[in-house]
Amino acid sequence: MISISSISVGSNIFFSFALLAISILVLLLLRRFLTLRATPAYLTIPVFLALALPASVVLLVPIDLASSSRDGGGPKAIWLPDRLILVSWRIAYWLIFVLTWAILPLLGEYVDSGYREPKGRIEYSLRSNARYQLIVLCCAIVGLIYISIQNGFEFTSIKALAMALAYVWGLVLAIYLMGHGLVSIPRTLFRNANVSGRLRRIQAHAPRLHDRLMDAITDLESLESQVSQLQRRKTGSALEFKDWIEDLAETSNSSEQRTALLEPSDVSTTIPSVITERYMADLTRRLQRARHLKARFIDEWDRLVLTAADLQAIINSSASKKLEFGHAPHRATFFTRQKILSPYMRHHLYVHIIPSVRLLFGVIFAAASVCVIWSELIKSLAPRLSVVTLSIVSYHKDPVPVGFGRQVTASAWLLYMCWAALVGVNDAKVWGNRALVRRNTYGESACWYAGLVARLTVPIAYNFVTFLPMSARENTTFYRFLGRSIDLTPLGKGFDYFFPIFILAPVCATLFNLYGRVKNICGFGLLEEEDEDLENNPSGYGLGGWREGRDLIERELPALGPYRFLLVIDLLSLPAVLKKALMPFLRRGLLGVRLPDLHGHPVGPRQPPL
Numbered sequence: 001m002i003s004i005s006s007i008s009v010g011s012n013i014f015f016s017f018a019l020l021a022i023s024i025l026v027l028l029l030l031r032r033f034l035t036l037r038a039t040p041a042y043l044t045i046p047v048f049l050a051l052a053l054p055a056s057v058v059l060l061v062p063i064d065l066a067s068s069s070r071d072g073g074g075p076k077a078i079w080l081p082d083r084l085i086l087v088s089w090r091i092a093y094w095l096i097f098v099l100t101w102a103i104l105p106l107l108g109e110y111v112d113s114g115y116r117e118p119k120g121r122i123e124y125s126l127r128s129n130a131r132y133q134l135i136v137l138c139c140a141i142v143g144l145i146y147i148s149i150q151n152g153f154e155f156t157s158i159k160a161l162a163m164a165l166a167y168v169w170g171l172v173l174a175i176y177l178m179g180h181g182l183v184s185i186p187r188t189l190f191r192n193a194n195v196s197g198r199l200r201r202i203q204a205h206a207p208r209l210h211d212r213l214m215d216a217i218t219d220l221e222s223l224e225s226q227v228s229q230l231q232r233r234k235t236g237s238a239l240e241f242k243d244w245i246e247d248l249a250e251t252s253n254s255s256e257q258r259t260a261l262l263e264p265s266d267v268s269t270t271i272p273s274v275i276t277e278r279y280m281a282d283l284t285r286r287l288q289r290a291r292h293l294k295a296r297f298i299d300e301w302d303r304l305v306l307t308a309a310d311l312q313a314i315i316n317s318s319a320s321k322k323l324e325f326g327h328a329p330h331r332a333t334f335f336t337r338q339k340i341l342s343p344y345m346r347h348h349l350y351v352h353i354i355p356s357v358r359l360l361f362g363v364i365f366a367a368a369s370v371c372v373i374w375s376e377l378i379k380s381l382a383p384r385l386s387v388v389t390l391s392i393v394s395y396h397k398d399p400v401p402v403g404f405g406r407q408v409t410a411s412a413w414l415l416y417m418c419w420a421a422l423v424g425v426n427d428a429k430v431w432g433n434r435a436l437v438r439r440n441t442y443g444e445s446a447c448w449y450a451g452l453v454a455r456l457t458v459p460i461a462y463n464f465v466t467f468l469p470m471s472a473r474e475n476t477t478f479y480r481f482l483g484r485s486i487d488l489t490p491l492g493k494g495f496d497y498f499f500p501i502f503i504l505a506p507v508c509a510t511l512f513n514l515y516g517r518v519k520n521i522c523g524f525g526l527l528e529e530e531d532e533d534l535e536n537n538p539s540g541y542g543l544g545g546w547r548e549g550r551d552l553i554e555r556e557l558p559a560l561g562p563y564r565f566l567l568v569i570d571l572l573s574l575p576a577v578l579k580k581a582l583m584p585f586l587r588r589g590l591l592g593v594r595l596p597d598l599h600g601h602p603v604g605p606r607q608p609p610l
Helices: 002-007 009-033 041-068 082-111 118-151 155-192 195-232 236-250 264-268 277-320 343-378 404-427 443-465 470-474 477-486 490-511 514-522 529-536 546-556 576-588
Strands: none
Touching: 009 041, 041 082, 041 404, 041 443, 041 477, 082 118, 082 155, 082 443, 082 477, 118 155, 118 277, 155 195, 155 343, 155 404, 155 443, 155 477, 155 490, 195 236, 195 277, 195 343, 195 546, 236 277, 277 343, 277 546, 343 404, 343 490, 404 443, 443 477, 470 477
């Protein structure tokens, strides 16, 4: 034992540095989407763990494969002692389990409660999660009865039931999302290789995004008008919440900066005569959501305009063979600020090299997606024909040693499967208004996304292990820790083999755009709305066409000279009937008026120059 432990010193050092690197990368990721200094520690720490622990799972799987397949010779891969691997699996799995099923759901509702006092926030969080936890408890009771009939009632049965149910739910969600991502990743690369086609899709998406931005601005103004009405009340029940109202008013726009698109009488009718704590919490919650929703669409609109400007500059450079990105310094991206390349070399880079690289990676990832799908379908029938299996283990030796090269290959396959599932999260637009915004992500959205990442990783990791032969799989510590609980009943054992076949459902739905056809039939859709717009309206004329999106983007881009507004309207002096008549034109940006944001800066499209 002493010699074995001394041999694994190098692997222990590597594992420690790998965990340190994962922690640094997760902190950088949090810094990109959250303001770390302004985010409380009770939110930052669980979100950090919910991202760092799944990344450590991706690291543990190939190390576990190499450690369990050693043939007694010298070290040929990164390996760890069995006891250390078991402790690592227990820590990672149970922390992920508690985070995803208890801490993060409660914390998300706690942040989104709107109450000022911690007691009110905790009570709201418990009430909001009561229905969800009750459904989980009922499923657990039914499963416990089933397992008790099969194997008798024991504590190990309860633990195995919890692990099996969590795995089944995670596998269902992972297969659905991974199926979308396996098609979306290579297809996005193929489509983005065509600059003109990518620009056309962005222009087709611009009117819808602009409408959402205007709606978010209008909703926020309506809520801030309610705060202003409450602030004017000097008597009655509003006096009990004077400090609360003042706090909301300090973070809202003043009436002079805000565009009054609604009548004061219409706003006042939404305010009850008796102000209660529940009403104030609901108003605070809606106000927080509206601010972050507006920040989300402002960020998306800004990135859309900058991307469209870059693509248009690339297309325009075909005549002169010189490419210059004409962004203002505060709006330029990191790559457009670089002056290493000459305009001529930059033209060839963006016109010839980058599209070719995208096509190359598109082919590679398409082949990888086919291999993963084929492995899911064939693993229970003929595992020797699985490409993923043959790239990791060999059928000619028993036990099968896994070297460093095969460890890297296993990590690549597992990372690609996790990446596909996360891409599917963004493609399947069924998560409400949750979104990741640079440096301004809402706390509830951060908890939800972190919990989803943690919930998907363990099922994907074990599903990846099932690609391997029975002899290699059963020797791993991961199987002895989790696999035996899943295989405790015939239902659990068979579920892992027959359910992944249903990956064909999301793959076919994404590949053949079945969601667009459902949208045409039922009036709603989940995926690829901009592609449907291009197919239904290729000319681009009319409201919502790509030509309207092109005009909106051109109005937003800074021109060479100063802008002169053709029409200046004092909205405060107009009668109510005329305000309502002008609302559609203001939202479309056709009158040359730019609506202000929270800080009084204009947001909407500018009027084009004379």
